[in-house]
Amino acid sequence: MITFLRKFGQSAVSLFQGVRIIMTGATFPTNFDAYISELLDVENIQKISTDQLHRVLLHFPQKFIRVALSRKLESFxxxxxxxSSKQKKTLIFSNKASTADFLSMHLNEQNIPCINFDQNVHWKQRENHYRKFAEGEVNVMSATDLASRGLDTTMVNHVINFDFPLNAADYIHRVGRVxxxxxxxxxxVTSLVDNPLAVEVLNRIELAARKNQEIQNVNNNIVRIIQHRIDKKQRIQENVK
Structure with a gap:
């Protein structure tokens, strides 16, 4: 949403007067006002939140499997x-588009029909792939975090984290697909854990779940993601000049 509004520049303040903008999310940066204040009047923003913000919901099983990198694909x-034998609707998450594409290709080679949903797939083709998944033509979809937000996934039985997410915010959104x-x-949900960074993120998630508390530092992850995108955009603009 912030990226979209920035395209209007300073004119956004006057352009959106009288327009109702609704922003929702399972995670939300606490310093959101600082990012949006240059575009919208933050004094008029009404915030509504439940006590489940930045928490992992506990009404479905979540399993973590520690695996050696050499046996990761075999375990998966x-x-x-x-x-596949039970015809479960399964959504697989990877951290990179290249991994999501590889898994889709590998599964199809193993006679397990699978489609991919990631940045390497043209948006029109992604729409077609999602339709096939939602309507039951294909029961397995291999994706990046592009599929962790905004899609209707009420039909999904099982989320598999082939790659454990790099931050707690992404874990919250991925598991929220079921x-x-x-x-x-x-x-x-089943998560494969194969590196020290994943273990560190997992420990924070598990501790919060056991105590039924907010995940610590999840907000810092969101801020870092936003800042990384801003820095990347600035570097691109500087290279163009």
Missing amino acids: MEIIEKD GRIGGPGSSH
Whole structure:
């Protein structure tokens, strides 16, 4: 949303007068006002929140499996083959588009129909892939965090984190693809953990879940993501000049 509003520049303040803008999310930076104040009148923003913000919901099972990198693909195939035999609707997350593409290709080679949903796929083709997944033509979709927000995934039985997310905010959004109102009651999440950074993020998530508290530092992750995108855009603009 912020990226979209920035395209209007300083004219956004007057352009959006009388317009109702609704921003929602399972995670939200506490210093959001500082990012949006140059574009909108923050004094008129009404904030409504539940006590579940920055928390992992606990009404569905979440399993973590520590694996060696050398056996990661083998462990993953054991999981996905069970899903395929039961015709489960499965959503697989990877941290990179190249990994998501590889898994999709590998599964199809193993006679497990799979489509991909990531930045390497043209948006029109992504729409077509999502439609096939949602309507049951294909039961497995391999994706990046592009699919962790904004999609109707009430039909999903199982989320698999082939790559454990790099931050807690992404974990919250990924696992939020299951256990939704109107979805199957047997939904669950399985995460493969194969590196020290993933273990550190996992420990914070597990501690918060056990104490039924907000995940610590999840807001810092969001701020870092926003700042990284701003810095990247500035570097691109400087290179163009």
